[in-house]
Amino acid sequence: MVYKLYMSVLKEILLLKRDLGGVIILFIMPLVLIITVTLIQDNTFKKVSDAKIPILLVNHDNGKVSESVFENLEKSQAFSVLTQFDNQNITEEQAKEAVFKGKYQLAIVIPKNLSQDLQSKIDQNVDQILSNFGLVDSTAVKKEKKFITQKEVKLYFDPAVQLSFKNAVMSSIDKMISQIETQSIYAAFQEQLGESDFNFEQKSFINFKEIVPRVNNKEIKPNSVQHNVPAWTLFAMFFIVIPLSINIVKEKSQGTFVRLRTNPVQGMVVIAGKTITYLIICMIQFYMMLAVAVYLFPHIGLPALNVDHNFLLMSIVALFCGFAAIGYGILVGTIAKTQEQSAPFGSTSVIILAAIGGVWVPVFAMPKMMQVIAQCSPMNWGLNAFYDVILRNVGLVDILPEISLLFLFFIVTTIIALFYDKKKRTV
Template identity: 75%
Template sequence: MSYKIWMSVVKEFLLLRRDLGGLIILFVMPLVLVITVTLIQDSTFKTVSDSKIEILLIDNDKGDVSKTVFENLEKSSLFTVVTKIDNQPITEEIAKEAVYKGKYKLAIVIPSKLSVDLQAKIDQNVDKILSNMGLTDSVAKTVAPKIIKEKEVKLYFDPAVQLSFKNAVMSSIDKMISQIESKSIYKTFQNQLGEGNADFEQKSFISFKEIIPTINNKEVRPNSVQHNVPAWTLFAIFFIVIPLSINIVKEKTQGTFVRLRTNPSSNLIVIIGKTITYSAICMIQFYMMVAVAVFIFPHIGLPSLNIEGHLFLMSVVALFSGFAAIGFGILLGTVASTQEQSAPFGATSVIILAAIGGVWVPVFAMPKIMQIVAKSSPMNWALEGFYDVLLRNVSFLEIIPKISLLFLFFIITTSIALFYDKKKRTV
């Protein structure tokens, strides 16, 4: 029995050796992928801060508010304010056309008389409050308040910019305008109450502070490496579905499988041989990705992957992820009749599993229906297992449910493959 399994493993390695180019791609592709994606994601905000985004500012106000907005934008590490194009003042129409053509990412249009009308509105509100408190002249109550229309600060965005950028900019500008209004209200009260020298603190009273989890009194800050290495390692592991299914189809079309069946060995032996062989390939992929993240990332400006105390459990998750991928590949290769069926379907299905599993888009950001669907993806089980070990510092007992699901997926898919093969041969 053990000899037959060993010879089956040798046979699988001999098959793989015939396609060295494909085997190299199987190892090189995920390395290039994880380095490229992690570099892009990790350097996104660094790039923005190093190379400021030029934004257009159209100042129709010419008052204190627009001056404060300009100063705050200039102080920002993200933006460079542009008020002239070709030494000519920018109009709203010029700005609109420039932004919609993609020359600039954003244009801010400050309406006319914003400062004057804002102060007038605040004066009205303050007078009303003081009047209700009996602190103003009763004659002033007979004066009808002037109707002041609300003002709009217009924002023009390049249609190609992402929604997250829009939300961040709008939130930042809204906060800036709110601070300006608050400061004006304080000053108005000071003037009305004759407390011109009173020093009100303008610093925000309420602030937000992220509490970072600690291990051994050291803060553990998640970074792009800790998210990308598990995600793209899984992507690489599941991509063995393609060569595995193709090899099974080759065995059927070239008569190799028929010759194997004439020997006194069962199909189960063949599947065990494939499982051992491709499990070894999955683990080699995993350790290569980890080695690159630990030893090479720091030399290209990326954080090093901290695997201290995590490597064993990460290896366990990787092994069971490999089992799930192998089971899927065996099922696909058994059902497919030609390489033209197995290869495209294998590649497409892996991409779909990755998409719904949270490799590309976080599951929490998906619509509710897709969050439910994501729970059915073995990639999601595996990815959550990696996150539990690497980011949540869980114990072995706590990852048992996820690796059990992965192993169950392997058992179900291989059982279906065995049943289908037996059914097909007996018909």
């Protein structure tokens, strides 16, 4: 039995040697992919980016509000604010045209008399409040109430920018304006009640503090490497579906599988040989990508992946992810009749599984229906298990549900493949 299994593994290795270039691509392409994507995404995980985003500011107000908006944008260290073209103040039409053509990502247009009208509105509201409490001089001449229209701060966005960028910018500007309004209200009350008697504290009373998990009294802060290494490792592992399914189709078309079945070799031995061979390939892929993340990334300006306490658990997760990928490859190869069917279907289906599994877009950002569908993707189970180990610092017991689902997926797909093959041969 052991000898038959050994020969089955040897057969798979000989098949792979015939397409040595394809095998090398299986190892090289994932490394290129993980380095490229991580470099591109690294700045999104940093608090401060070295490159500022240039934005346009059209100021029709020239008051305290516009000054405060300008100062806050400059202090954010995320934007470089431009107010002039060729030493001339930017007009709204110029800003609109420049943004809509994609030259700039954002233009902010502050309306006329914003500071003046905001102060007038606040003064009216303060006077009315104090009057209701009887804190104003009844002999004083009442001011005529002026009708003040609501002001709009216009934001022009490049149509190509992401929705998350739009929401972040609008939230930041809304917060700036709210702070200015609050400070103006306090100042109006101080003026009416006498500054010497009342000194309002104008700093924010409520602040937000992020509490992050700790290991050995060190904070675990997520970065681009911790997200990309497991995601693209999974992606690379599942791409072994292509060579595995093609080899199965070759065996059927060349009659190799029929010759194997005429010998006293059980189908499970053949499947076990394929599983062992391709599981070794999956683990080599995983350790190569891990080595790149630990040793190469620090030399190209990326944070190194910390695997000190997680190496064994990460290896276990990778092992079961390999099982799931192999089971899917066996199923595709068994059902497909030609290489032209197995290769395109295998690659396309892997991309779909990655998309719905959260490799490209986080599951929480998907529509409700897609979040439910994502729970059925083996890549989602593997990704969650990797995140549990790397980011949530859990133990073996906590990842048992995910790795159990991955192994169950391998068993189910393999059984379906064997059942389909048996039924097809008996027809």
